[in-house]
Amino acid sequence: MTEQGNRKKVVIDPVTRVEGHGKVTLLLNEEDRLVEARLHIVEFRGFEKFIEGRPYWEVPMIVQRLCGICPVSHHLAAGKAVDQLVGVRQLTPTAELLRRLLHYGQVLQSHATHFFHLASPDLLFGFTSDAARRNILQVIQDKAEIARDGILLRKFGQQIIEKISGKRIHGIAAIPGGMNSPLQIADRDLLLGQCDEMIRRAEKSVLLAATLYQQNLDYHQQFAAIDSKFAGLVAPSGALELYEGSIRVKDEHGGLLFDGLNPQSYYDYISEEVRSWSYMKFPYLTSLGAELGWYRVGPLARINLCDYISTPLAEVARQQFVKLHNGVAQPPLAFHWARMIELLHCAEMIKSTLELPTIVGRDLRVEGELCSEGIGVIEAPRGLLFHHYQIDDEGLITKANLIVSTTHNNQAMNNSVKVAAEQCVEGKALTEGALNQIEVAIRAYDPCLSCATHAVGNMPLEVRLVDCQGTLLDSTIKSAY
Amino acid sequence: MNKQIIIDGEVVTYRPGQTLIQAARESGIYIPHLCYQPGYHAIGSCRVCMVKVNGRWASACTTLAAEGQVIDNRTLEVDAHRKQIVQMLFVEGNHYCPYCEKSGECDLQATAYELNMQEDHFQHLYPHRSLDTSHAEVWLDRDRCILCGLCVQASAEQDNKHLFTLGGRGTATQLLVNSSSGQLGETNISAADEAVAVCPVGALMKKQSIYSRRSGERTYDKTPISKLEFKA
Numbered sequence: 061m062t063e064q065g066n067r068k069k070v071v072i073d074p075v076t077r078v079e080g081h082g083k084v085t086l087l088l089n090e091e092d093r094l095v096e097a098r099l100h101i102v103e104f105r106g107f108e109k110f111i112e113g114r115p116y117w118e119v120p121m122i123v124q125r126l127c128g129i130c131p132v133s134h135h136l137a138a139g140k141a142v143d144q145l146v147g148v149r150q151l152t153p154t155a156e157l158l159r160r161l162l163h164y165g166q167v168l169q170s171h172a173t174h175f176f177h178l179a180s181p182d183l184l185f186g187f188t189s190d191a192a193r194r195n196i197l198q199v200i201q202d203k204a205e206i207a208r209d210g211i212l213l214r215k216f217g218q219q220i221i222e223k224i225s226g227k228r229i230h231g232i233a234a235i236p237g238g239m240n241s242p243l244q245i246a247d248r249d250l251l252l253g254q255c256d257e258m259i260r261r262a263e264k265s266v267l268l269a270a271t272l273y274q275q276n277l278d279y280h281q282q283f284a285a286i287d288s289k290f291a292g293l294v295a296p297s298g299a300l301e302l303y304e305g306s307i308r309v310k311d312e313h314g315g316l317l318f319d320g321l322n323p324q325s326y327y328d329y330i331s332e333e334v335r336s337w338s339y340m341k342f343p344y345l346t347s348l349g350a351e352l353g354w355y356r357v358g359p360l361a362r363i364n365l366c367d368y369i370s371t372p373l374a375e376v377a378r379q380q381f382v383k384l385h386n387g388v389a390q391p392p393l394a395f396h397w398a399r400m401i402e403l404l405h406c407a408e409m410i411k412s413t414l415e416l417p418t419i420v421g422r423d424l425r426v427e428g429e430l431c432s433e434g435i436g437v438i439e440a441p442r443g444l445l446f447h448h449y450q451i452d453d454e455g456l457i458t459k460a461n462l463i464v465s466t467t468h469n470n471q472a473m474n475n476s477v478k479v480a481a482e483q484c485v486e487g488k489a490l491t492e493g494a495l496n497q498i499e500v501a502i503r504a505y506d507p508c509l510s511c512a513t514h515a516v517g518n519m520p521l522e523v524r525l526v527d528c529q530g531t532l533l534d535s536t537i538k539s540a541y
Numbered sequence: 542m543n544k545q546i547i548i549d550g551e552v553v554t555y556r557p558g559q560t561l562i563q564a565a566r567e568s569g570i571y572i573p574h575l576c577y578q579p580g581y582h583a584i585g586s587c588r589v590c591m592v593k594v595n596g597r598w599a600s601a602c603t604t605l606a607a608e609g610q611v612i613d614n615r616t617l618e619v620d621a622h623r624k625q626i627v628q629m630l631f632v633e634g635n636h637y638c639p640y641c642e643k644s645g646e647c648d649l650q651a652t653a654y655e656l657n658m659q660e661d662h663f664q665h666l667y668p669h670r671s672l673d674t675s676h677a678e679v680w681l682d683r684d685r686c687i688l689c690g691l692c693v694q695a696s697a698e699q700d701n702k703h704l705f706t707l708g709g710r711g712t713a714t715q716l717l718v719n720s721s722s723g724q725l726g727e728t729n730i731s732a733a734d735e736a737v738a739v740c741p742v743g744a745l746m747k748k749q750s751i752y753s754r755r756s757g758e759r760t761y762d763k764t765p766i767s768k769l770e771f772k773a
């Protein structure tokens with residue numbers, strides 16, 4: 061802020077202001093050794109505050125605007141919370157199936173977008189290759205069939221969302237106690253007709269992710285590597301679960317720390333730490349404390365946590381993944397492989413769900429008695445997502461708490477960035493290569509800051525190197541193009 | 542005997558006593574409007590139906606058709622003025638169409654689309670307006686109220702309940718509820734009332750029909766407002 065006469069000039073750094081930009085500060089000690097990496101995500105969106113005073117039935121519609129990539133996850137997590145607010149514990153079979161189908165479509169399209177549009181340029185062309193080449197357009201040019209798989213899988217996921225909610229993005233689907241419209245038989249048939257091809261493409265995607273990972277195994281396993289606990293939903297049977305289940309936590313070695321935790325009482329076992337330099341909180345398992353209790357969520361966590369996958373092809377893929385990692389997989393770059401296993405699972409689930417006659421049923425809504433509190437928990441593409449609301453007697457929101465996947469992964473991302481920086485930053489200067497590697501480490505987690513860049517897959521990022529006095533030694537910025 | 546006026550170069554017949562908007566509607570000509578609805582007294586408050594009659598501005602819902610009138614309706618100049626009026630209506634309230642239940646069914650939004658309104662243009666006033674969800678069947682969101690007065694008329698004349706009035710002055714004008722607490726919960730309003738049905742925006746809404754139609758299937762998703770009035 062500068063002052064001229066009685067005028068003040070406020071300059072807001074565009075890198076920190078624009079949603080979807082990341083900023084990393086690397087802090088050095090007296091010996092110029094890296095002591096801390098801070099990933100700043102301008103994640104403050106204010107939704108929790110501005111839905112206060114609005115009627116509960118609007119909430120699933122409002123909060124889906126949190127995200128342009130996984131709006132359905134927010135819509136459904138809020139929808140589940142609102143079901144509880146209206147006293148509905150069990151949806152009609154058709155409504156439940158439609159919500160699940162919508163969610164599988166969402167996860168499929170988000171995973172395809174992430175892997176093919178964002179990550180594949182790095183993985184196919186190399187993390188240090190020419191930045192101008194590392195984008196989806198180059199993949200289309202050089203690896204047309206791979207790009208085609210990605211584009212068609214994403215399109216299929218979007219089509220499912222459109223047929224259920226009316227729009228590919230920000231449609232209308234979940235209403236209190238159910239869904240607003242049935243799936244038309246013609247739409248069911250249209251989707252079903254594509255399933256076999258999509259499953260084939262998803263199988264190829266798993267193979268691609270596994271091959272890329274194993275081709276350069278040592279590098280992939282040590283890159284930005286950290287050891288963490290993992291948290292996520294599992295089905296009562298222990299199967300991979302994306303929509304409804306209980307929370308399981310495993311330790312760094314794959315040992316069971318907690319199982320069968322009721323997501324409805326998450327506040328009993330999860331706390332959030334606030335740090336002055338970040339808008340984003342740092343969640344941790346309360347009983348272990350902030351120092352030890354942080355964990356990771358998302359595809360890698362889910363594949364590590366489940367005992368098996370209920371669909372046959374994804375289960376075979378999971379077994380190969382587990383075999384290589386000998387129990388729990390820790391490398392951040394293994395996220396991509398896990399993501400593709402889930403993509404295959406979603407493709408299989410979409411087919412089996414569409415084959416159920418109930419999916420085109422017309423009984424869509426149930427009613428109940430108004431309650432004062434509702435908590436919706438779901439596995440969004442990027443991991444656990446909590447929506448928690450309280451209302452007054454007239455149904456107006458009095459309190460809201462959202463813990464999104466990127467927030468759960470906050471500590472882990474900071475730690476991975478630190479390791480990546482240790483691996484690639486030398487001395488007091490930053491190189492283009494270092495910037496790229498830090499970006500690759502962040503991207504493995506698929507945090508929401510990539511929202512702004514999903515189209516061409518280039519994340520705007522600023523990295524700053526700061527000494528123990530707080531003096532800026534070097535900084536480098538990469539803009540999106 | 543029918544007489545004639547000219548609207549945008551087209552000869553339109555009228556019966557003595559008809560307003561411009563009535564005559565136009567009978568001939569299948571759309572004059573944008575918000576506070577006017579067939580069957581209600583025209584009060585000419587929203588100014589969206591302004592036309593040029595022989596070069597002078599007049600509201601089509603309150604001006605009687607008369608011999609010799611040459612009317613500019615959907616000209617660039619007239620529509621540009623209308624668009625500004627609609628923009629002012631948007632910034633005077635708090636309209637968040639992306640999550641509004643009335644989206645796709647809303648006359649204000651549909652008129653904005655009809656007039657090719659791409660942005661709000663004026664600075665938002667962000668007024669503090671209250672929400673009333675105290676009634677079991679109907680709720681009132683004053684953020685979205687455009688003070689058209691249609692519910693006032695409908696409640697008094699069609700529902701025989703006299704539940705509403707407009708109170709206050711200037712930009713502080715608001716829809717008031719006729720009950721001791723000023724809350725809907727104390728009234729005998731019902732979801733079946735004409736006052737609710739006639740609301741052209743998302744101000745008076747039924748609680749039970751929450752987001753009942755998905756995108757793409759709502760009224761104005763399929764037909765623009767200028768065509769809808771004349772659908773058989």
Ligand code: SF4
Nearest residue numbers: 636637638641647743
């Ligand atoms: S009332 Fe109409 S214009 Fe206002 S927010 Fe709702 S849809 Fe938009």
